[in-house]
Amino acid sequence: MGTYLTPIITRTRIGLRGLAGKVLAVDALNSIYQFLALIRGPRGEPLRRSDGKITSHLVGLAFRYSRLAIDYSCRFIFVFDGPPHPLKRRELEKRREMRKKAEEEFYRLISLGEYEKAFSKAVVAVTVDDWIIESSKRLIALMGWPVIEAPHDAEAQAAHIVSRGDAWAVATLDWDALLYNAPRLVRYVTITGTEWLPSKQRARRLEPELVEMSVVLEKLGISRRQLVEVAILVGTDYNEGVRGVGPKKALKLIRTYGSIERLPESIKKSIPGYEDVLNIFMKPIVYETYRLEFREPDYEGLEHFLVDENEFSEDRVKTLLERLRRAWGKQLQAHLDMF
The missing domain is CATH 3.40.50.1010 (5'-nuclease)
Structure with a gap:
């Protein structure tokens, strides 16, 4: 969500x-x-x-x-x-x-x-x-x-x-x-x-x-870190947030106090462990290397997968395959036009 x-x-x-x-x-x-x-x-x-x-x-x-x-x-x-x-x-x-x-x-x-x-x-x-x-x-x-x-x-x-x-x-x-x-x-x-x-x-x-x-x-008028702290006050997939605090109120709090750390204790106690959530967003775990390969569609494989295995209409799949052929052709032409 x-x-x-x-x-x-x-x-x-x-x-x-x-x-x-x-x-x-x-x-x-x-x-x-x-x-x-x-x-x-x-x-x-x-x-x-x-x-x-x-x-x-x-x-x-x-x-x-x-x-x-x-x-x-x-x-x-x-x-x-x-x-x-x-x-x-x-x-x-x-x-x-x-x-x-x-x-x-x-x-x-x-x-x-x-x-x-x-x-x-x-x-x-x-x-x-x-x-x-x-x-x-x-x-x-x-x-x-x-x-x-x-x-x-x-x-x-x-x-x-x-x-x-x-x-x-x-x-x-x-x-x-x-x-x-x-x-x-x-x-x-x-x-x-x-x-x-x-x-x-x-x-x-x-x-x-x-x-x-x-x-x-x-x-x-805030930094990225402050935007993350606004989100933590509202609530994220990793924490509950502060009861009764929506985006506008959270933004006002961060603008006023500068950070969660400086918030009144009555508010800060509602988000224990917020530093861990902040770290998830500020230093996310991602793959630095990954493979990106855009290939020509496997038209025969698609027809078998959709029609034979998943019972799609043959006519609809023919339309799909024609679109993909044309899209691949346009992509190749655009690449050639660069040279």
Whole structure:
């Protein structure tokens, strides 16, 4: 879920054209969760093949990113989470419990025929298993894009990749990439341009937004370390935060006192061990060396994987393969034009 910083972060709408020709480091699980929540059948159930294995994520990965590749000449580096940091395990356990309750409510509503209400629970009830992760990695590799597994948090590794100039921005909905010092972050990289809001029972129109670290810090008048301390006061995946303190109040506190260390003891006692959380963001564990190889898609392998193994429509897969052929051709031509 990441840290809630939305009210204080400056964003610029750039549209899909603002992504043209860019390489994006994608927070893979962030995208996969979106597909699992939103790509569903008429009764709110995820799409499945005949043996029951879920395929909603494969539909989303194949068709969103092939469209972005052909229409906007984008390329992608998909970064997956590694084993969770010990401090994050408690948060992950809370999320599992929340999803379990939402899943139970989802099936109760389905049994009553209340499909619209059930869909709102489906968005929360999403779970990811080994099949979903491994099948996603296989599909991405067949499409010719690099797959990297981070030591811990995918956003930390993605931020590092962008910082080194191997990608233009981190593509994620979460703000944690900023805390990990990503120079640029792009939100809402989507073709359909809508997001379902469960609490309001409606969808809203979305457009890609660019967030630049230098702009954020200048507007807020704080340092990156202070931004991380604002996040710690609000609460992160690694700590609970201070009760009753949201982004605006946290920002005011840090501006007033300069740091958590100088806060009144009545506030500071609510975040024991904050130094460990600060260190996670300021000195993230990442791989300094990684392999980035953009390859021509394995068209035959893709057809076998999607049609034969996962029961996709042959016509839809032919459309996908044609897109990828054209996108690869455009990429080769652009490379030749450089010489």
